[in-house]
Amino acid sequence: MSGKRIALVIDSLAGGGAEKIVLTLATEMKRLGHEPHLLVISPNYDYVVPEGIPLHVCFDERDRHIIAWWRLGRSAARVRQWIEGIEQAHGRFDLILSNLDKSNLLLTRAGVAPLYIVVHNSIEEELKRERKLGPLAYLTMLRAKKALDGQALITVSKGIVREIRQTGRIAPRSMRTIYNPFDVDAIRAKAEEVNPDIPEGDYLIHVGRVARQKRHDILFQALAKMQKPLPLVLLCNNPKKAMKLAKKHGVADRIICPGFQANPFPWIRRAKLLVLSSDYEGFGNVLAEGLMCGTPVVSTRCPHGPDEILTGELADYLAPRRDSEALSRKIDKALCHYPSLHQCEIFDEVAIERIVADYLSLCEPPSPA
Incomplete structure (x- = not known):
């Protein structure tokens, strides 16, 4: 395939999962000889932009x-002019x-093409959360x-995909699943880096921002009910x-909270167990990384x-x-016994080469029926 020019558009480069995925895709596309461009709606950066990848910013701080609602039309026109430029x-x-969401709303209104929208999270669960914040948040x-x-x-x-089909809330033109990309060798290499801040001894780990979706309350309740009182390392953006x-x-004495880590993998590798306590996810990147x-x-x-x-034997380590209570039992069980992790099914499914090839195939015109 000859080199392709690809625009990766995102709200900002704040420290979230979608932002990390976009940077991973751009880096691999560049390595393969393509021309990825990062198009950022608003300037907010937690991640470093990889060298040699053009960065374009539409609005300023x-x-x-x-x-x-009173500005959307003008903003969409500005986005269209920005991309045309x-x-x-x-x-x-x-x-x-x-x-x-912000990018999706602006780009669909701007009418740019050839456009694909990447859905990173449960639509229904996000709407449910916003409804609790009031009618304005929900309608936005x-x-x-x-x-x-x-x-x-x-x-x-x-x-x-199943959720969108079952609810019928939106009617897309087409849908296709492409898992998030993971460079397994790079992750394992980063996991070997030495970090003197990592505590000695056994500990559990949770990686994720402090947000209602991640259910730290459930995590802390499970921690209090564990048979073995291990400490918990929290890698998050808001330690306070x-x-x-x-x-x-009642578990503050068991929490180690070093804050956001640009390289979380040495912390994850040294942990006895990684726990995810979320109400919903788009994919659950940190599980694959663990x-x-x-x-x-x-x-x-x-x-x-x-x-x-978590398929096959690993499915036994999913809790309602x-x-x-159930999460605490699964944690105790996993600390006593866990299947071999030498080659999990998901590794091949999310290998970066495969995922990037799937994205690049979107550049090709569909085969005649």
Whole structure:
């Protein structure tokens, strides 16, 4: 395949899973001789942009309310002009991949092509969460989700496809699942790096921002009910908030909270067990990363992703969500016995070469019927 010019569009480069995936894709596409461009709606950076990959930013930090109802039309027009300007300078894009709500809303309104929207999370669970925050938050998110009507969607798990079909809330033009990409060799190499801050002795680990979706309350309740009182390392973006919650649940003395880590893999590799306690996920990247580091994992059976990662014998380490008692039992069980992690089924499914090839195939015209 000759070199392709690909736009990877995302709201920002703040420290989340979707942002990490976009950077991973861009790096591998560049390595293979393609021309990825990072198109960022707003300048917010936790991650370092890989060398040699062009970065384009549409709005500046002074721009507020860019998707407010009174401004959306003008913002979409600006996005269209921005992309047209990039194409005039560098050539037409063979593929435009949009990631996250703000980008999706702006790009669908701007009418750019050839556009695919990557759905990173459960639509219904996100809407449920926003409904609790009030009608304005709910209607704002609903508008972004309805923008997916008539669009070509890429979902990061098969569960998201099932959800969209079952609810019928949106009617996409097409849907295809492409799992998130993982460079297994690179992850294992990074896991070997020495970090003097990692504690000695056995510990559990949880990696994820402090947000309602991640259910730290359930995690801390499960920790309190464990038979073996191991400490828990929390790699998160808001240690103060995490410690306040841990204190509320009576486990603050067992929490080690070093904050966000650019390289979490040595921490994961040294852990006795990685735990995910979420209400919902898009895929559950950290579960795959834990297994790749050779660390046993336990997770809630939340929508979507964990039951596509923990298959076969590993499915026995899924607990019902929002059940701290069941999660605690699974943690205790995993600490006593866990199957071999030499070659999990998911490793081949998410290998970076395979995933990038799937994305690049979107550049090719469909075969005649």
